[in-house]
Amino acid sequence: MNLLFVAGIVIFFIGLMASIALHEIGHLVPAKLFGVRVTQYMVGFGTTAWSRRKGETEYGVKWIPLGGYVRMIGMLPPRPGDEPGKLRSASTGPFQALIETARDAAQEEVRPGDEDRVFYRKKWWQKIIIMAGGPAMNFVLAFVFFTVLLVGIGLPGYAPVVSPQTNTCVIPLSEQRTECRPTDRPTPAAQAGMKPGDRLVSFDGQKIATWDDATRLIRSHGAGPAIIGIVRDGKPQTLNVTLIAQDRPKPDDPTKIEKNVGFLGVMPTEAMQRQSFSQVPAYMGELTSRVAGSLLNLPQKMVGVWHAAFSGEKRDPEGPVGVVGAGRMGGEILASDLSDEKKLFFFVNLLAGFNLAVGLFNLVPLLPLDGGHIAGGIWEGIKRAWARIMRRPEPKYVDIAKVLPLTYAVALVMIVMAGLLVYADLVNPLTLTG
Numbered sequence: 001m002n003l004l005f006v007a008g009i010v011i012f013f014i015g016l017m018a019s020i021a022l023h024e025i026g027h028l029v030p031a032k033l034f035g036v037r038v039t040q041y042m043v044g045f046g047t048t049a050w051s052r053r054k055g056e057t058e059y060g061v062k063w064i065p066l067g068g069y070v071r072m073i074g075m076l077p078p079r080p081g082d083e084p085g086k087l088r089s090a091s092t093g094p095f096q097a098l099i100e101t102a103r104d105a106a107q108e109e110v111r112p113g114d115e116d117r118v119f120y121r122k123k124w125w126q127k128i129i130i131m132a133g134g135p136a137m138n139f140v141l142a143f144v145f146f147t148v149l150l151v152g153i154g155l156p157g158y159a160p161v162v163s164p165q166t167n168t169c170v171i172p173l174s175e176q177r178t179e180c181r182p183t184d185r186p187t188p189a190a191q192a193g194m195k196p197g198d199r200l201v202s203f204d205g206q207k208i209a210t211w212d213d214a215t216r217l218i219r220s221h222g223a224g225p226a227i228i229g230i231v232r233d234g235k236p237q238t239l240n241v242t243l244i245a246q247d248r249p250k251p252d253d254p255t256k257i258e259k260n261v262g263f264l265g266v267m268p269t270e271a272m273q274r275q276s277f278s279q280v281p282a283y284m285g286e287l288t289s290r291v292a293g294s295l296l297n298l299p300q301k302m303v304g305v306w307h308a309a310f311s312g313e314k315r316d317p318e319g320p321v322g323v324v325g326a327g328r329m330g331g332e333i334l335a336s337d338l339s340d341e342k343k344l345f346f347f348v349n350l351l352a353g354f355n356l357a358v359g360l361f362n363l364v365p366l367l368p369l370d371g372g373h374i375a376g377g378i379w380e381g382i383k384r385a386w387a388r389i390m391r392r393p394e395p396k397y398v399d400i401a402k403v404l405p406l407t408y409a410v411a412l413v414m415i416v417m418a419g420l421l422v423y424a425d426l427v428n429p430l431t432l433t434g
Helices: 003-033 094-108 126-155 189-192 209-220 277-296 298-310 321-333 340-362 372-388 398-426
Strands: 040-054 059-071 155-159 199-201 224-232 237-248 254-264 269-273
Touching: 003 040, 003 059, 003 126, 003 224, 003 321, 003 340, 094 155, 126 340, 155 209, 155 340, 189 237, 199 209, 199 254, 209 237, 269 340, 277 298, 277 340, 321 340, 321 398, 340 372, 372 398
Parallel strands: none
Antiparallel strands: 040 059, 155 269, 199 224, 224 237, 237 254
């Protein structure tokens, strides 16, 4: 196996573990701030690889890098009528027994003096902040990564710089060829003496900042003389050109043809186009909308993953990818022939997208996800507000233990989905090249 491929996987998993660790810090910090006793802060699952106790909390790393957790005492309230910390006999009903067993396990961690440090007794808005801290950290990380991506690295695009692949002859649109023939007439750019590397900076006195600017000005001009400002070897100069009229594909829809538009005869250079900071929120907002739409269609998309895994169908580029698949992408990026700048772009984009997806997925209002606890906190806040309005006694804490059977069912579905994604990522991986 290519060493660069392995290195790419390792680098991705380091970024993954860092993201998981920061997600859990998003829970840990507000929990401690609001006085909840936190017994464990762990990155990963399974057997503990390393741990150290500081104060009342054990900090550690486990061997399976598929998540993490913060263990807070008193996540479930005791049975109504029981004293905190007091255990009771289990019920004979299967679901009720499941609920009471979970209650007992939660209360076993409560020591004398911890009654006000249990999670369930915290104010409803504190519960929301604690549970929303993890997804919020993912969104902050995604925003930071997208900022680095757009402002520091740039997006793949075209610069208004004459490409070395530019043809010096006019090839009719109807002819499917790229090589010039002796009978072909020279392009207006070739006649004016334009060379590869020339940067277009103005057209008839109007500034050119992007390739889109150049395309719009040239095409709208039509046939006839024009003055083009260029920068060649760092020195500005002007060239007199005479544009001709040609039929050309529309830039935003190549299937449609624009008739008799101005034609210069140059091709742009592929380049990373740095964006302004003000464009980051809109860029992230658009991706957030797309990821949210994918989450809504997740059951349907998982059917596609099933067919890809067991029927050999092509993976959907917009479909879900597991940790294994994302790691393979990291290896593919580093082992590719892309420039270092583009490798960095794809890596940062991969980590940004991962954090965005994890943050949104955790907001799904189902237990055991963070969104389920957030929904419980919101419902408790609504009940208490309604009681104040109606001048009724303050209601009890929302008892999420009652939905534990559904929680275990959701957890089982998530485990099956994760297993299916791992298998599909191994036998039919989604690659950057499609």
